[in-house]
Amino acid sequence: MRDVRLWIKKEGRAKYISHLDMNRCFTRAVRRAGINIWYTEGFNPHPYLNFLTPLSLGQESDGEPLDIRIMDDMQNDEITQRMNGVLPEGISVAVTSDCISKCADIAFARYTLVLDFEDEAKAQSFTNEARQAVNDGKLFAEKVGKKGRNKTVKQIDICAHIKEFDIKTDGETAVIDTVLSSGNDNLNPTLLVSALNGVIFKEELLHIRRKGFFKSDMTEWR
Amino acid sequence: MFDKITEKMLSAVQKPGRYTGGEQGAVVKDKSSVDIRYAFCFPDTYEIGMSHLGLKIIYGLVNDRDDAACERVFAPWIDMEEQLKKYDVPLFTLESMDPVRDFDMVGFTLQYEMSYTNMLNMLSLSKIPLRASERESLTPMIVAGGPCVCNSEPVADFVDLCMLGEGEEVTNDLIDLLKEHKKKGSAKAEFLREAAKIDGIYVPSLYDVEYNDDGTVKSITAKDGAPSVVKKRIVSDLDSAYFPASTIVPSIEVVHDRTTTEIFRGCIRGCRFCQAGFLYRPIRDKSPEVIDRQCRAISDSSGYDEISLCSLSASDYSRMRELIERLISWTDDEKINVALPSLRADNFPKELMEKLAGVRRSSLTFAPEAGTQRLRDAINKNVTEEEVLHTARQSFEGGWNAVKLYFMIGLPTETEEDVKGIAHLAQKVVDEFYKNPDKPKGKSVTVSVSTASFVPKPFTPFQWEPQNSKAMIEEKQELLRNEITTRKVSLSCHNSELSRLEAVFARGDRRLGKVLETAFKKGCRFDGWDDMFRYDLWQEAFDECSVSMDFYANRAREYDEVLPWDHIDYGVSKSFLIRESEKARNSEASPNCREKCMGCTADKLNGGVCDARCKTVD
Numbered sequence: 001m002r003d004v005r006l007w008i009k010k011e012g013r014a015k016y017i018s019h020l021d022m023n024r025c026f027t028r029a030v031r032r033a034g035i036n037i038w039y040t041e042g043f044n045p046h047p048y049l050n051f052l053t054p055l056s057l058g059q060e061s062d063g064e065p066l067d068i069r070i071m072d073d074m075q076n077d078e079i080t081q082r083m084n085g086v087l088p089e090g091i092s093v094a095v096t097s098d099c100i101s102k103c104a105d106i107a108f109a110r111y112t113l114v115l116d117f118e119d120e121a122k123a124q125s126f127t128n129e130a131r132q133a134v135n136d137g138k139l140f141a142e143k144v145g146k147k148g149r150n151k152t153v154k155q156i157d158i159c160a161h162i163k164e165f166d167i168k169t170d171g172e173t174a175v176i177d178t179v180l181s182s183g184n185d186n187l188n189p190t191l192l193v194s195a196l197n198g199v200i201f202k203e204e205l206l207h208i209r210r211k212g213f214f215k216s217d218m219t220e221w222r
Numbered sequence: 223m224f225d226k227i228t229e230k231m232l233s234a235v236q237k238p239g240r241y242t243g244g245e246q247g248a249v250v251k252d253k254s255s256v257d258i259r260y261a262f263c264f265p266d267t268y269e270i271g272m273s274h275l276g277l278k279i280i281y282g283l284v285n286d287r288d289d290a291a292c293e294r295v296f297a298p299w300i301d302m303e304e305q306l307k308k309y310d311v312p313l314f315t316l317e318s319m320d321p322v323r324d325f326d327m328v329g330f331t332l333q334y335e336m337s338y339t340n341m342l343n344m345l346s347l348s349k350i351p352l353r354a355s356e357r358e359s360l361t362p363m364i365v366a367g368g369p370c371v372c373n374s375e376p377v378a379d380f381v382d383l384c385m386l387g388e389g390e391e392v393t394n395d396l397i398d399l400l401k402e403h404k405k406k407g408s409a410k411a412e413f414l415r416e417a418a419k420i421d422g423i424y425v426p427s428l429y430d431v432e433y434n435d436d437g438t439v440k441s442i443t444a445k446d447g448a449p450s451v452v453k454k455r456i457v458s459d460l461d462s463a464y465f466p467a468s469t470i471v472p473s474i475e476v477v478h479d480r481t482t483t484e485i486f487r488g489c490i491r492g493c494r495f496c497q498a499g500f501l502y503r504p505i506r507d508k509s510p511e512v513i514d515r516q517c518r519a520i521s522d523s524s525g526y527d528e529i530s531l532c533s534l535s536a537s538d539y540s541r542m543r544e545l546i547e548r549l550i551s552w553t554d555d556e557k558i559n560v561a562l563p564s565l566r567a568d569n570f571p572k573e574l575m576e577k578l579a580g581v582r583r584s585s586l587t588f589a590p591e592a593g594t595q596r597l598r599d600a601i602n603k604n605v606t607e608e609e610v611l612h613t614a615r616q617s618f619e620g621g622w623n624a625v626k627l628y629f630m631i632g633l634p635t636e637t638e639e640d641v642k643g644i645a646h647l648a649q650k651v652v653d654e655f656y657k658n659p660d661k662p663k664g665k666s667v668t669v670s671v672s673t674a675s676f677v678p679k680p681f682t683p684f685q686w687e688p689q690n691s692k693a694m695i696e697e698k699q700e701l702l703r704n705e706i707t708t709r710k711v712s713l714s715c716h717n718s719e720l721s722r723l724e725a726v727f728a729r730g731d732r733r734l735g736k737v738l739e740t741a742f743k744k745g746c747r748f749d750g751w752d753d754m755f756r757y758d759l760w761q762e763a764f765d766e767c768s769v770s771m772d773f774y775a776n777r778a779r780e781y782d783e784v785l786p787w788d789h790i791d792y793g794v795s796k797s798f799l800i801r802e803s804e805k806a807r808n809s810e811a812s813p814n815c816r817e818k819c820m821g822c823t824a825d826k827l828n829g830g831v832c833d834a835r836c837k838t839v840d
Contacts, residue, residue, distance in 0.1 A: 013224075013244035016232060017473045021239065025473055028525030029246070039557065058233055086525070088473050089244035116226065205230055 001038060001071055004079060007063035007094045010055065011209075014090025019054040025088065026066065033082040038069035052103045053213070056188055061210040063094050100222040106183035107216035108163050113176040113189055116205040120172055127169045130176070130196050134165045141195040158195045161187035163218070182213060228319070231305035239474035240268035241302060243294070243316030247470040247524070249281075250317045251291040257401045260284050261315050261325040261362075263295040265332070265340035266750070271296045272470070273478035275532060276331060276368070280389055282466030290397050293317040293325070297340040297748070298347065306347055313347040322348035326361040327400060330381070332370035335727035336720065336750040338377055341366075342742040345380070352739060354382050354427060360410045363400060369501055371424070372454075373680045373787040376727050378426035379735035382410075383417055385424075386790065387454030388487075390464050392422045418448040422455030429789060431732055437773055439731060439784040453791040458828050460487060460508040465516050468523035480528035480561065481520045485513055485545070489534035490815035490834045492822075493591070494602045494806050495633065497679035498534055500794050503824035504832035505815065510545040517549060521558060528559045536562045538816075540833070546574060586617045589628040592636075593643025599811040600635045602802070607647065614651045618658045624668045625651055631698050631715070632676040632690035634806060641698045644671060645705035652710045669711045673699065675721035679728045680787050681794060683802035686779040689725040691772075692718050719757040723749070725775040731786035734774075737767045793824030 010017075017025060027047050030037050039045040050067040070079070076096040083093040117123040133139055139158035144151060164179040180187045189208050213221035224232070232238040243250075253259060262280060264271030271277060277294070284292035293315035298306060306313060312321040322328055328350070330341045342352055345364070351357050354364065364382045366374060371384040385392045396417065403413040418425040428448035432440040444450045457463040469481065488505035489498065517529050529549070533539060549560050590610055591603045598605060614625055629644050648669045655667035675695050678687045690698070695718040706713055727734060741763035748754035764771055779785070781800055798821055805812060812820055815834035825832040 013242040014473070016238035016242045018239070021474045024475060024479070025471075027527075028471055031525035031527065032246070032523065045557065058238070086246065088246045088471075089248075205226060205233070207229075 001069060002073075003067055003069050003099045004076060005097050005099045006066040006068065006079065006083065007097065008066050009062055009092045009094045010064060010090065011060040012090035014088060015058055015060045017088075017091075018057050019051065022051060022055075023049060025091070029083060029086050030068065032086040033079075035068075035074065035079060035082060036071040038071055053106065053109070053182065055210060056190065056208075059189075059208040059210065062212060064210070065213070067099055097222065101215065104183070105215045106213050106221050107181065108179050108214040108218065109182035110164075110177070110179045110211040110214070111189045112207075112209045112211060113178065113193065114207040115174045115176070115193070116207075117172050117174065120169070123172050123174045124169045126196075127167050127174045130167050130174070131165075133196060134159060134162060134167075139192070139195040141191040143191060156187070156191060158187070158192055161185070162192070179214065179218075224319075227309050227311060231302065231309060231311065234305055235299070235301040237268075237299070237474065240296065240299065241316065243319070245470050245473045247468055248317060249285040249291070251285070253291065253318060253320070256289055256291045257404065258290040258327060258397050259325045260290060260292045260327045260329060260397065261295050261322045262292050263322070263328060263330045263341070263344055265297050265330055265337040265344060266334075266748075267299060268296040268472075268474070269476045272472045272476040274331070274333070275482045275484065276389065278466055278469045278482075279464065280329075280393055282469065283390060283393060283464045284397065286464075287394070287397070289401065291317075293320075295322055295344065297337075297344055300748075300754075303343070303347065312349045313344060323350050323362055326363065326404060327365060327397070328362045329365045329367065329385075331368040332366050332374070332377070333368050334750060335370055335376075335724050338370075338727065338738055339742045339746045339749055341377065342380065342739065343747045346742075353379050355379070357382070358410065360404060360408060360413055361400075363410075363413070365396070369497065370728075372497075372501055372790060372792055373729065374424065374426065375431075375732050375786045376730040376734040376738060378732050379739075381426065382414065383423055383425045385455070386422045386452060387792070388456050390457050392420065392455045395420050396423065415446050415448070418446075421453060424452040424790065426732075431786075433733075438779075439786055439788075441784065442786075442789045444789070451789050451791050453827065454793065456487075456504075456506075456793075456827050458506070458831070460484070460506050461512045467516075467519040469520055471524050471526070478530065479526075480530050481517070481524050481526045482530045482532045483513055483516050483520065484508065485531045485533045485536065485539050486833070487533075488824075488832075488834070490538050491535060491604065492602055492802070492812055492814065492820065494600075494683040494802055495591070495630065495676060495679075497682050500681045500799075500822070500824075501792055502534065503793055503822060504828050505834040506828070507540055507833040510541050510548055513545055514548040518552070521556070527557060528561055529553065530561045530563060532563070536565050538814075543574060586613070586622055586624070587626040587628070588613065590647060591628065591630050592633060592640060593629065593645070593647050594640045596809050597633060597636060597640040597643070600806045600809045601630075601633055602806070602811050604811060604814065607650070610647065611650060611654050614654045615658065618655050618661065618667075621662070623655065623662065623665050624670070626670045626672065627651065629671065629673045630676045631673045631702070632695050634676075634684055634687045635809065636698075638701060641701050642705045644673070644702055645707075645711070648706065648711045649708065652708060667710055671706075671711055671713045672716075673702070673713070674716040675718045677721050677725045677728060680785070681792050681799070683799045683806055685729065685785065685799065686781060686783075686803060688778045689722065689775045691776050692722055695721075717752065717755070720749070720755055722771060722775050723757075723760060726771050727774075729786070730774055733769060737763050737769050740767055793822070793827045795821075795823040798822045 026049050037047045040048050048069055052065045055061055055064055079096040080093045137159040141156050141158055143154045143156045161181040166177045168175055215221050281292050284290050295315050314321055345352050366381045367385040367389050374384045414425045417423050418428050428446050430443045434440045486507045488503045493499055553560055590605055592598045648671050651669050678684045678689055699715045741760050744759040746756055746759050
C-alpha cells in the first residue's frame with residue numbers, strides 16, 4: 001500500500017467539468033483502468049481520492065495534484081499509462097509521482113490569463129492600465145462567501161495576494177502571467193480580473209490556465 | 223478547441239457540461255467516412271436523457287455500423303437557449319458540434335406527452351421548418367419513436383415518420399433505406415412511400431383523417447400503398463438482440479448515474495391504468511447468462527459501481543434467483559451494488575433481498591394506487607391491504623420509520639369511499655408502526671402519501687374513460703386532505719392541470735397540432751418541469767385555436783367510436799381491452815399473465831410465443 005500523486009491535465013471540453021464531477025469521473029476511471037485502489041473503511045466504503053486543489057469551473061490546468069492510495073506495487077509509469085487509456089477527452093495524467101510535498105505547504109500558484117478584446121487598441125490600453133493598477137497596489141474585489149446560512153461579502157485586497165504579475169499585449173489579447181496566493185489563503189484569478197475590470201472595462205472572453213504550485217519560499221511544490 | 227462564440231456561450235450558462243460532449247465512450251466519427259449521420263434528440267435535459275437506456279442502445283447500435291454515425295442532442299436549458307439566440311447559432315450535436323440541420327436523419331424519442339413542445343423548440347433552434355409539409359428535401363428526415371408514438375397524431379404535422387415499438391431492428395432498416403435513396407437522389411415523397419412498407423414504420427402524411435360533425439374521428443384512410451394498419455415492431459429474442467458492451471459515461475452527474483441492463487420486456491400484471499403494461503407486450507425474458515455477461519461487460523468498460531436491473535416489475539422475472547446468484551459471485555468482490563428498481567415487495571423473497579447486501583434503501587416506497595380493495599380490483603392492481611401492512615411491518619421491524627405511498631385520484635369507478643380509503647390505509651400503516659414492540663424510542667413515523675391524477679391512455683382498458691374534470695380532482699384532493707387527521711401522514715398532490723394536458727395529448731388527434739405550435743410560440747417548453755409549466759399560456763393556445771380541452775380529456779368514448787389511433791396495432795386486441803374494461807366496471811380483477819393467459823393476442827407479434835406462459839418460475 002502506498003500513496004501516489006497523479007498530476008492531472010485538464011483542458012478543452014474538460015474544463016467544463018466541475019470539481020465534484022471530477023471526483024466522480026476519476027472514481028470510475030480508476031476502476032476502468034484496473035488500478036487497485038484503497039477503499040475507505042466506514043459504513044459506506046468508497047474509493048479514496050483526494051484532489052488537493054479545487055479548480056474553478058471553466059479553468060484549465062497543466063497539472064492538478066490528485067492523491068490516491070494503491071493496494072499493490074504498480075509502478076508510477078504504468079499508472080499514468082493505464083489512466084490515459086480511459087479518461088474523457090481533455091483530461092489526462094501528465095505524470096504520476098510520489099507524494100513529495102505536503103498539502104499544507106502549497107502557498108502560491110502560477111496562472112496564465114488570456115483576455116480577448118474587440119481590437120488591438122483596447123487590448124493595449126487594458127495592458128497599460130492593468131500594469132499601472134497593480135503597480136499602484138490599489139485593487140479590491142468583493143468576495144461572496146457563506147457563513148452558515150448567511151451570505152457574506154468580504155472586501156479583498158487583491159495586491160496583497162499577488163506575488164508576481166506580468167502583462168503584455170498580443171494582437172487582440174492581453175496575456176497575464178501571474179503568481180497568486182494559493183492553498184489556505186487562495187485567490188481565485190477571476191477575482192483579480194474582476195478587480196481590473198472594475199477600474200477599466202470588461203474583456204470579451206477570458207481563458208485561465210493554472211501552470212503549477214509553489215511553497216512559501218517559491219520553490220516548486222511537488 | 224471550441225471557437226470563440228461557443229466559449230462565450232458556454233461561459234455564460236450554469237451547467238456548460240451539458241453541451242460539451244467528450245465523455246468517455248462518446249463516439250466521434252469523421253463525417254466524410256459515413257453515408258448517414260443520425261442526430262438522436264432527447265427532448266429534455268442532458269441529465270434526464272443520459273439516464274435513458276434506449277438512447278444508449280440506439281447510440282451503440284448505429285455507431286457500430288461503419289456507414290453511419292449517431293450523435294446526441296438534448297433540449298438546451300433556458301439559459302443556453304438564450305445564448306443560442308443571442309449569437310444566432312443553430313442547435314448543435316454534442317459529438318461533432320455540427321448543426322443538427324446538417325444531419326441526414328433527426329430522431330426524437332417521445333417518452334412523455336409533455337415533451338412535445340421541447341421537440342418543436344429543438345427543431346426551431348436547429349432552424350429546421352417545424353411542419354413536415356414545409357420540408358421539401360429528403361434530408362433532414364425528421365423521425366420519432368418512444369412510447370408516445372403509439373398515438374403520434376398530435377405531432378403528426380411535424381414528424382415525417384414514426385418508428386412504432388422497439389427500435390433495435392427498425393432503426394437499421396430505416397438507415398439502410400435512407401442511404402439507398404440518398405444515393406439515388408430520390409424525392410422525399412418517394413422515400414416515405416417506400417419507408418411505409420417497412421414493418422413498424424408509420425408515415426402520418428400517407429393517412430387522411432376525416433371527422434364527424436360531433437368532432438369525433440369518422441375515418442382514417444391509408445393512401446399511396448401505405449398499409450391500412452401499422453403494426454409495432456418487436457425483437458423476438460432478447461438474448462440475441464443488440465445490447466451495447468460499452469456505454470457513454472457522463473462526466474457530469476446525471477439522474478440515473480449507473481449502468482443499466484434490461485432483464486425482460488413486457489409486464490405480466492396488466493394493471494388497467496398502466497400504458498407500459500400493455501405497450502411492451504408480449505413478455506420476453508432475457509436469460510441469466512446473457513444478463514450476467516452484459517452486466518460484466520458494461521461494468522468493466524464504464525467503471526460504474528452500481529448495476530441497475532431494469533424492467534417494469536423486477537420481482538416478476540422468472541429466473542431471479544439464478545440471476546442474483548450469478549451476479550453476486552463477482553459483484554461483491556468488485557464492490558459493485560446491484561439495484562432492483564420496480565420491486566414488488568409482496569412477492570420478493572426476503573432472503574434473496576438480503577443477498578443483495580449492498581442495496582441501500584433510504585425509505586420504503588409502496589404503490590397501492592387506490593385506497594380500497596374494491597377499487598384496486600377494478601384497476602387490477604393486485605395488491606392487498608394485508609400485503610401493504612405486512613411489508614410496512616417488516617420494514618418497521620428492520621428499523622425504518624418512513625414509508626412512501628403512491629396513489630391515484632380520479633380512477634374510473636372511484637367513489638368518495640375510495641378517496642377516503644387512501645387516508646384510512648395511511649392511518650393503518652401508522653398504526654402498524656406503533657404495534658411494533660421494538661420501535662425506536664422517541665422516534666416518530668412519517669407516512670408520505672403522494673397522489674397523482676389518473677390519465678387515461680391509449681391501448682389500455684381505460685382508453686375510453688373520461689378523466690375527472692379539474693374541479694372534481696381538486697374536490698377529491700380536498701376530501702382526502704380533510705380525512706387525514708394525523709400529522710404523521712403528509713399529503714402531496716400532483717398538479718392536476720399538468721395531468722389534464724397529458725390526458726388531452728395522450729388521446730389527441732391531428733387537430734391538436736396547431737394548438738401545440740401556438741403554445742410553443744407563446745413560450746411553452748419544459749412543460750414537465752413544475753417551475754416552467756405555464757397552464758395560462760396553454761389555455762390561451764386552446765382558446766385561440768378554438769379547440770376544447772374537455773372534448774379530449776373529459777369525454778367518455780363509446781366502444782364503437784373510431785379512435786385516433788385505430789390504424790395503429792400494438793398487439794393487444796381491442797376486444798381484449800373491452801373485456802378488461804367491462805371487468806373494471808364490475809370491480810373484477812384479472813389473474814396475472816403467468817397464472818392465466820387472458821388472451822390479449824400480443825403473442826401474435828412474436829409468432830405466438832409469450833414467455834409469461836413458461837411455468838418454471840423460480
